[in-house]
Amino acid sequence: xxxxxxxxxxxxxxxxxxxxxxxxxxxxxxxxxxxxxxxxxxxxxxxxxxxxxxxxxxxxxxxxxxxxxxxxxxxxxxxxxxxxxxxxxxxxxxxxxxxxxxxxxxxxxxxxxxxxxxxxxxxxxxxxxxxxxxxxxxxxxxxxxxxxxxxxxxxxxxxxxxxxxxxxxxxxxxxxxxxxxxxxxxxxxxxxxxxxxxxxxxxxxxxxxxxxxxxxxxxxxxxxxxxxxxxxxxxxxxxxxx
Amino acid sequence: xxxxxxxxxxxxxxxxxxxxxxxxxxxxxxxxxxxxxxxxxxxxxxxxxxxxxxxxxxxxxxxxxxxxxxxxxxxxxxxxxxxxxxxxxxxxxxxxxxxxxxxxxxxxxxxxxxxxxxxxxxxxxxxxxxxxxxxxxxxxxxxxxxxxxxxxxxxxxxxxxxxxxxxxxxxxxxxxxxxxxxxxxxxxxxxxxxxxxxxxxxxxxxxxxxxxxxxxxxxx
Ligand SMILES: Nc1ncnc2c1ncn2[C@@H]1O[C@H](COP(=O)(O)OP(=O)(O)OP(=O)(O)O)[C@@H](O)[C@H]1O
Ligand SMILES: [Mg+2]
Numbered sequence: 162x163x164x165x166x167x168x169x170x171x172x173x174x175x176x177x178x179x180x181x182x183x184x185x186x187x188x189x190x191x192x193x194x195x196x197x198x199x200x201x202x203x204x205x206x207x208x209x210x211x212x213x214x215x216x217x218x219x220x221x222x223x224x225x226x227x228x229x230x231x232x233x234x235x236x237x238x239x240x241x242x243x244x245x246x247x248x249x250x251x252x253x254x255x256x257x258x259x260x261x262x263x264x265x266x267x268x269x270x271x272x273x274x275x276x277x278x279x280x281x282x283x284x285x286x287x288x289x290x291x292x293x294x295x296x297x298x299x300x301x302x303x304x305x306x307x308x309x310x311x312x313x314x315x316x317x318x319x320x321x322x323x324x325x326x327x328x329x330x331x332x333x334x335x336x337x338x339x340x341x342x343x344x345x346x347x348x349x350x351x352x353x354x355x356x357x358x359x360x361x362x363x364x365x366x367x368x369x370x371x372x373x374x375x376x377x378x379x380x381x382x383x384x385x386x387x388x389x390x391x392x393x394x395x396x397x398x399x400x401x402x403x
Numbered sequence: 404x405x406x407x408x409x410x411x412x413x414x415x416x417x418x419x420x421x422x423x424x425x426x427x428x429x430x431x432x433x434x435x436x437x438x439x440x441x442x443x444x445x446x447x448x449x450x451x452x453x454x455x456x457x458x459x460x461x462x463x464x465x466x467x468x469x470x471x472x473x474x475x476x477x478x479x480x481x482x483x484x485x486x487x488x489x490x491x492x493x494x495x496x497x498x499x500x501x502x503x504x505x506x507x508x509x510x511x512x513x514x515x516x517x518x519x520x521x522x523x524x525x526x527x528x529x530x531x532x533x534x535x536x537x538x539x540x541x542x543x544x545x546x547x548x549x550x551x552x553x554x555x556x557x558x559x560x561x562x563x564x565x566x567x568x569x570x571x572x573x574x575x576x577x578x579x580x581x582x583x584x585x586x587x588x589x590x591x592x593x594x595x596x597x598x599x600x601x602x603x604x605x606x607x608x609x610x611x612x613x614x615x616x617x618x619x620x621x622x623x
Binding site for chain 1: 522523525526527528529530531532533536540541544545548
């Protein structure tokens with residue numbers, strides 16, 4: 162589903178991605194982790210073309226992201242993305258947030274879009290909040306709306322960039338529950354996260370990045386039980402001990 | 404001149420009303436036209452097409468560095484050359500103010516657009532929205548919302564500045580007060596009246612802006 166081959170990227174002189182290769186097969190969950198500044202966000206934003214990259218190829222469902230002939234908006238409409246800071250549109254109600262792209266991008270009728278939005282709100286447990294504005298919701302609720310907004314496009318895969326790291330600890334669970342459910346239903350997901358419990362539960366593989374490099378790409382159990390590199394060991398001991 | 408005689412206010416009212424109507428029309432047209440053209444200028448200034456950004460920038464800088472009275476006089480002389488026939492002081496004033504205010508609204512909209520976080524653009528793109536759709540549905544509404552108090556304050560300034568059309572003899576409220584003052588030989592009383600009207604309108608508007616600021620602060 163997602164194929165990343167030898168991707169390199171520079172910001173000016175500094176190389177932020179170094180020859181990165183990995184993949185996510187259909188129905189698989191892959192977790193990406195690594196220290197701050199290691200390039201996780203940059204890599205995941207390359208997958209739907211939010212960030213350009215200088216070398217290598219990324220294909221999603223066989224379509225090349227960096228090919229200038231690719232209709233990027235159309236490809237992005239099929240790839241859902243959930244951000245660390247939710248990025249709901251603050252000037253629109255929850256319902257409007259869910260409806261906008263369904264109507265403007267997929268060409269659905271307003272009724273159809275509202276109905277689909279309502280069904281997804283229901284699914285993330287927020288049916289009665291449709292008329293509210295994002296600012297009136299808690300962080301956990303906002304992130305669940307953001308997931309519903311991505312799902313409303315009927316995506317073929319979902320990208321998550323640290324979906325729980327801006328949340329108060331008591332709200333992390335409600336968001337992870339939704340993500341686990343999606344994973345168990347067979348959604349293809351690439352998740353940047355440090356929630357190792359989530360990784361152990363649903364991830365097929367864990368990708369560990371450091372300094373722009375993919376240092377390890379291993380089956381989940383192997384990664385946790387016997388990380389191959391010193392860097393991954395250090396990272397794991399730091400993250401599991403706080 | 405003797406004592407003040409404010410009884411002149413009574414017969415002046417129909418003239419003042421007509422003048423005020425023109426002043427309000429000038430303000431509203433220049434505001435809406437200025438905001439529309441100003442937004443387009445802001446988009447041009449922020450566009451990656453360098454020549455376009457340069458031209459828009461030059462226009463804005465030019466307008467912002469010339470005193471308004473000069474622009475009013477200059478347009479009054481130049482517009483007939485372009486259109487081939489005289490257009491009258493009122494039409495000239497409307498064109499001038501729209502063109503002049505556009506430069507100021509441009510800068511307000513530009514900082515409004517820049518005040519919208521990059522993450523919002525990413526979220527819109529990630530949903531498959533195109534550049535124009537993102538601008539129209541996501542960025543501009545937030546830009547206007549963030550800048551609403553500044554946009555309205557600029558409009559209050561505009562309302563006051565319209566009195567400068569006096570320079571080309573357009574019949575705005577100040578001109579009406581002036582004419583009545585001369586006819587009845589009561590210029591001071593009429594200046595006091597127009598000052599009172601300007602003050603009342605501007606003061607209520609700025610109170611309204613303050614209220615609005617509070618409400619916007621709650622929504623966000
Ligand atoms: N717009 C930019 N211009 C220059 N350098 C950037 C830019 N964005 C990111 N970087 C750099 O690229 C590197 C990778 O950043 P990235 O945000 O992908 O890291 P990350 O792994 O997501 O970190 P975090 O865990 O803090 O989110 C960092 O060193 C960062 O400073
Ligand atoms: Mg990041």
